[in-house]
Amino acid sequence: MNRNVFTVAKWEFRRYFKLRDQLVGVxxxxxxxxxxxxxxxFAQSSNRVDLAVIGSVGDLxxxxxxxxxxxxxxxxxxxLRAKVDAKKLDGVLxxxxxxxxxxxxxxxxxxxxxxxxxxxxxxCLDKAKSKRAIQNAKLTSDQLEQILTPQQVTITSTTxxxxxxxDRLVAIGMMSAMVLVSFLGLSFFMxxxxxxxxxxxxxxxxxxxxxxxxxxxxxxxxxxASFASTSSILFTGLATYGIAWLAGYGFALxxxxxxxxxxxxxxxxxxxxxIFWNCFYxxxxxxxxxxxxxxxxxxxxxxxxxxSASFFAIPQPDGLAMRMLSLxxxxxxxxxxxxxxxxxxxxxxxxxxxxxxxLGVALLRLVAGRIFAAGIMLYGKEPNWSDLLRWAFSPxx
Numbered sequence: 001m002n003r004n005v006f007t008v009a010k011w012e013f014r015r016y017f018k019l020r021d022q023l024v025g026v027x028x029x030x031x032x033x034x035x036x037x038x039x040x041x042f043a044q045s046s047n048r049v050d051l052a053v054i055g056s057v058g059d060l061x062x063x064x065x066x067x068x069x070x071x072x073x074x075x076x077x078x079x080l081r082a083k084v085d086a087k088k089l090d091g092v093l094x095x096x097x098x099x100x101x102x103x104x105x106x107x108x109x110x111x112x113x114x115x116x117x118x119x120x121x122x123x124c125l126d127k128a129k130s131k132r133a134i135q136n137a138k139l140t141s142d143q144l145e146q147i148l149t150p151q152q153v154t155i156t157s158t159t160x161x162x163x164x165x166x167d168r169l170v171a172i173g174m175m176s177a178m179v180l181v182s183f184l185g186l187s188f189f190m191x192x193x194x195x196x197x198x199x200x201x202x203x204x205x206x207x208x209x210x211x212x213x214x215x216x217x218x219x220x221x222x223x224x225a226s227f228a229s230t231s232s233i234l235f236t237g238l239a240t241y242g243i244a245w246l247a248g249y250g251f252a253l254x255x256x257x258x259x260x261x262x263x264x265x266x267x268x269x270x271x272x273x274x275i276f277w278n279c280f281y282x283x284x285x286x287x288x289x290x291x292x293x294x295x296x297x298x299x300x301x302x303x304x305x306x307x308s309a310s311f312f313a314i315p316q317p318d319g320l321a322m323r324m325l326s327l328x329x330x331x332x333x334x335x336x337x338x339x340x341x342x343x344x345x346x347x348x349x350x351x352x353x354x355x356x357x358x359l360g361v362a363l364l365r366l367v368a369g370r371i372f373a374a375g376i377m378l379y380g381k382e383p384n385w386s387d388l389l390r391w392a393f394s395p396x397x
Contacts, residue, residue, distance in 0.1 A: 004209045008217020009224070016188050017225040049117050050088075052080050055095030062124050068117060077110075084112055091115060171314065171338045177230055178270060178334045179307050184226040185278040186300055192218070193285040193376070211373035212366075215282055219365070223274050259341065265350070266337050272357045273333020277303045279361070279368040286375030287383050306331035310338055317343030327352050329360025367392045 049068045053060070054077065062068055070093075073080065083089040092110040107125060109115070134147060284299050309331065313322040317339050325335035326345075332353045339345050374391045375383065383391075 004213045005217045005220065008209070008214055009221035012188075012192070012218050012221030013225050013228075015192070015225075016222065017228045049090045049115075051121075052083075052089050052092045053095065054080075054092065060124055060128050066120065068120055068124075081110060084110060087112070090117075093121075167342050168314065171317075171341045172311070174266070174337050174341070175307075175310055175314075175334045177234070178273060178337075179304070180233070181226045181230050181270070181274050182277050182303055182307060184229055185222060185274060186281050186303075188222040188225060189218070189278060189281040189285045190288075190297075190300060192222070193282065193372075194288055196376070211376065212369040215369045215372045216365070218282060219275055219278050219368075223271070223278055226274060226278075227271070262340050265340065265354075268354065269333050269336055269357070272354075272361055273330060276330050276333070276357065276361050276364055277307075279364040283364075283368040283371040283375070286372040287388070289382060303330065307334050310334040314338060314342075323349070327356060329357045329364075332357055370394060 050071055051068055052071045052073045052075075054073065060070060062070065071089075077092065077094070080089065080092045084092060090111065094106075094108040094110070096106045096108075109118075109121075115121075139147070280303060281300060288297060306325065306328065307330075310322065310325055313319060313325065313335070316322065322335055322339060322343070325331040326339050326349065328335075336345070336350070336353050340350075370393075371388060371391045374387075
């Protein structure tokens with residue numbers, strides 16, 4: 001690596017990535033997560049609902065871990081009403097069997113205020129009503145069990161490639177990470193290059209280093225800073241999972257998170273996609289004099305279109321739209337990881353994706369360097385489209 005490129009890369013990285021600030025941020029998030037999970041556990045422990053029941057409770061079946069506790073009672077309704085008013089009971093549930101050709105229950109709930117736990121009690125009452133209706137139909141216990149047993153579906157895959165909902169969430173998380181890296185690159189290049197132009201320090205720097213070496217250093221340093229910042233967020237997420245596991249909320253990791261064979265390919269796609277769009281950010285930022293008034297600032301959000309398009313194609317990871325996106329440089333950094341995790345990718349598709357991404361980065365790097373070389377020295381009127389095309393296809397002097 002050129003010494004000037006390394007110097008710029010190191011300076012840009014240290015300029016935007018402060019290890020101490022990252023550690024403070026991670027510590028703050030972890031403390032917040034610990035407090036949050038602790039508050040949830042405390043709230044759940046104080047959500048006990050004591051519900052007195054007048055009548056038979058045999059048909060009422062609550063989940064084992066339900067917050068509602070049914071209390072059979074022989075006390076009168078007036079005595080129970082007094083306990084509800086004194087907040088010794090949360091409510092009184094009265095079950096009265098009605099007369100008719102099809103006996104059923106009339107249900108009345110006595111409470112002080114509108115109960116927030118009614119949605120938890122309602123399924124229990126509905127299930128009991130259905131059970132009584134089936135029993136009134138004089139069905140045998142075997143017939144009743146057959147009716148109440150959910151239909152089992154056995155899924156057989158011809159490729160042994162079954163994708164679960166947690167695997168899809170992992171794919172969405174990886175796509176979100178790429179979008180976050182792109183947003184960080186956008187902010188770094190926008191504030192860095194436009195700030196340098198406004199402070200009129202570009203003349204001194206260009207006299208000591210070539211524009212291409214300067215832009216190469218920025219690409220390496222700022223891309224590394226983007227990934228380092230994102231990595232701290234990823235670490236925080238993993239640590240939060242550990243806190244959740246300790247609090248009793250642990251769950252099994254999706255199978256896609258154990259696909260270590262895909263890690264090298266995913267790293268290449270992420271880094272390549274980040275550099276590709278950072279080249280675009282560098283080129284556009286160099287032609288903007290004032291980001292607060294420039295009409296060109298909207299161009300910096302163009303990369304969000306192909307990056308976000310992959311989100312809408314997730315339901316069909318091997319559909320035509322996703323297959324096309326996975327072969328286009330820039331969009332492939334989000335589309336191809338999704339297909340690798342929850343779809344099927346032919347070897348030639350992955351080869352075309354990587355080759356096109358490599359060629360796209362190499363070409364856009366040169367274009368960004370040429371536009372950057374002319375744009376950083378330009379003040380006042382912003383260049384038009386013909387100027388940009390001329391700079392892009394004219395070699396640096």
